[in-house]
Amino acid sequence: MITIEQTPILLNIAVLGEFTLADFKQFEEHALYMLKSPGTVNLLFDLRDMISYTVDVAWEEIKFFNREHLHDFSKIAVITEDEWITWQTWLSRMFVDADICVFTDYEEAEIWAAAA
Known part of the structure; x- marks a missing residue:
């Protein structure tokens, strides 16, 4: 399950429990809407309460960020204490043209991601 809060430049996503394909599609819908507006779009992923994610989510993430929206986001903040997620986040810095910070x-x- 996810919760989403949106400001003019920040899309704030919190994952609770398992991150499913339906959750990712909900995030994607919000992100695509924001990308239609002029200006910067930053993302804040709160993954502290994420227990797991499905394989199809991992594939959709690769397609969404690495193929379709490589240059569309300015900043991506990831909140986690999980070493595996931290490692994955740093690895994705090679494939996404955004400032990514854990x-x-x-x-x-939130302060870092909300700054233009």
Whole structure:
């Protein structure tokens, strides 16, 4: 399950439990809507309460960020304490033209991601 909050430049996504394909499609719908507006779009992924994700989500993430929207996001903040997710986030920096940063503190991540 996910929750989504949206401001003019920030899409804030929190994952609770398992991150499913339906959840990813919901995120994608919001992101595509925001990308239609002029200006910067930043993402904040709060993954502290994510337990797991399905394989189809991983594939959709690769397609969405690496193929279709390589240059569309300015900043991507990821909040996690999980070493595996941190490693995956740093690895994706090679494939996405965005400033990506991992945080353990929500407030720090939000301040960084909300700055234009």
